Amino acid sequence: MQNPIIFWFRQDLRAYDLPGLAKALNSGQPVIPCYIYDPEAAGDWAPGGASRWWLHHSLMSLASDLEALGAQLCLRSGHTQTELQALCEETSASAIYCSRQLEPWATAQEQALHDHFNAADITFKRYPGSLLFEPEAIRTGGGTPFKVFSPFWRACLAQPEPAQPLALPEGTWHSAANSLELDTLALLPTKPDWAKGWHELWSPGSDGARQRLGVFLDEALYNYGEGRNLPAHNFTSRLSPHIQFGEISPREIWHAAKASEAAGADSGEVRKFLSELGWREFSHHLLAMDPHIPEQPFKPNFANFPWLGNAEHLLAWQRGQTGYPLVDAGMRELWQTGYMHNRVRMITASFLTKHLLIHWRSGEDWFWDTLCDASLATNSCSWQWVAGSGADAAPYFRIFNPTAQGKKFDTEGDYIRKWVPELAGLPKKYIQEPWTAPADVLESAEVRLGENYPEPIVDHAAARQGALDAYAAIKAS
Numbered sequence: 001m002q003n004p005i006i007f008w009f010r011q012d013l014r015a016y017d018l019p020g021l022a023k024a025l026n027s028g029q030p031v032i033p034c035y036i037y038d039p040e041a042a043g044d045w046a047p048g049g050a051s052r053w054w055l056h057h058s059l060m061s062l063a064s065d066l067e068a069l070g071a072q073l074c075l076r077s078g079h080t081q082t083e084l085q086a087l088c089e090e091t092s093a094s095a096i097y098c099s100r101q102l103e104p105w106a107t108a109q110e111q112a113l114h115d116h117f118n119a120a121d122i123t124f125k126r127y128p129g130s131l132l133f134e135p136e137a138i139r140t141g142g143g144t145p146f147k148v149f150s151p152f153w154r155a156c157l158a159q160p161e162p163a164q165p166l167a168l169p170e171g172t173w174h175s176a177a178n179s180l181e182l183d184t185l186a187l188l189p190t191k192p193d194w195a196k197g198w199h200e201l202w203s204p205g206s207d208g209a210r211q212r213l214g215v216f217l218d219e220a221l222y223n224y225g226e227g228r229n230l231p232a233h234n235f236t237s238r239l240s241p242h243i244q245f246g247e248i249s250p251r252e253i254w255h256a257a258k259a260s261e262a263a264g265a266d267s268g269e270v271r272k273f274l275s276e277l278g279w280r281e282f283s284h285h286l287l288a289m290d291p292h293i294p295e296q297p298f299k300p301n302f303a304n305f306p307w308l309g310n311a312e313h314l315l316a317w318q319r320g321q322t323g324y325p326l327v328d329a330g331m332r333e334l335w336q337t338g339y340m341h342n343r344v345r346m347i348t349a350s351f352l353t354k355h356l357l358i359h360w361r362s363g364e365d366w367f368w369d370t371l372c373d374a375s376l377a378t379n380s381c382s383w384q385w386v387a388g389s390g391a392d393a394a395p396y397f398r399i400f401n402p403t404a405q406g407k408k409f410d411t412e413g414d415y416i417r418k419w420v421p422e423l424a425g426l427p428k429k430y431i432q433e434p435w436t437a438p439a440d441v442l443e444s445a446e447v448r449l450g451e452n453y454p455e456p457i458v459d460h461a462a463a464r465q466g467a468l469d470a471y472a473a474i475k476a477s
Helices: 019-026 039-045 049-068 080-091 104-119 149-157 206-219 221-227 240-244 250-262 267-289 300-304 311-319 325-337 342-355 360-370 376-387 402-409 414-419 439-444 460-476
Strands: 005-009 031-037 074-077 095-099 123-127
Touching: 005 019, 005 080, 019 031, 019 095, 019 123, 031 049, 031 080, 039 104, 049 206, 049 360, 074 080, 080 104, 095 104, 104 123, 149 267, 206 221, 206 240, 206 250, 221 267, 250 267, 267 376, 300 460, 311 325, 311 342, 325 342, 325 360, 325 402, 325 414, 342 360, 342 376, 342 402, 342 460, 360 376
Parallel strands: 005 031, 005 095, 031 074, 095 123
Antiparallel strands: none
């Protein structure tokens, strides 16, 4: 029997349209599908609590998908190189294939594994699979990486269209001994089980991803451009956790959207949706260009920004107790579902960095632990964008007014009523700013400011001026 190839799953938890797996199966050698849980390899960026919940269920789904194909997922835990070496010795595997990742720790890991296994006469190969366009393929006319999104995305769209998704080829599978049970990884919360009920909200796995894509294209794409800004309505795709864990490939999404366009969907809506995939591409492009983005400001002068770091304010923000209803609704949605609507993400991030002058790293860390779709590239680049320190960042003077944003995008207050139920009885005239409501209106709605709902922890006008003064200070330095 030929020596098997190990296919090492990482953030690509699917069987279809996976170039490395297709190569392994096409080789004619038997293939061992393997996943190694090694959080220490990622250092500070080990999966957060919400990501671990998703990972458990995504691995369960992948194992089921592979079983239907006649394969058994080999699950291991520990140091990746040690576990791969042991698996090679147990099975006489002659090669290891995997998909490329762009996180700094992951690229360093890939290089170390390549050097180690090639020295041992074991082939180590990595393949694309997580992006539409590999970072090296998109360059300015001068051959340098892009630092601004719009020209970057135009350059992407000028490339040949992404290839059609790969079907799973015929091949031979090889079962490895000594596979762990999934529960031994202890990925799920228990005491307390803060994710109780999430099964009703999410369906991790490739089947859930494809179902989610189909529902979006059929029921929400027609109004995506405007509807995506309305947090009380279901016009976003909610595909981000599925994409982050590689349960569906970007090019499958691309071609499904293009097929909808060919079938009569509005071209403008399709372009807007695909441009959101483009932002994800841009974030990974930036991370590949500057691996320090998760920890350091892209614009060096922001290293001197006078952050305040008020611990009480940070806690109020985390708990959804700032006294600004739209901000609090978003933070509570995040805690209770592992997700936050994209428009509200920008508003809550702006509030933390510009109203409270708390370092974007504190927000980045909180989102990393609480978001199911936590991605090092998009999380860090998006936080820097809002803070004003990133590439192609929002102008420093763009400070979202959470009250005005609520009146514009949650006109009836339905989003707030869902996530901040203590304000549910207020009429829409006052629900965005309950501190302006007359005493009799508050009493009728059973709202007691400072008791069952907080007064605003900062004044908007004063906070805005404080932020502008802080930004002016670093511009002058």
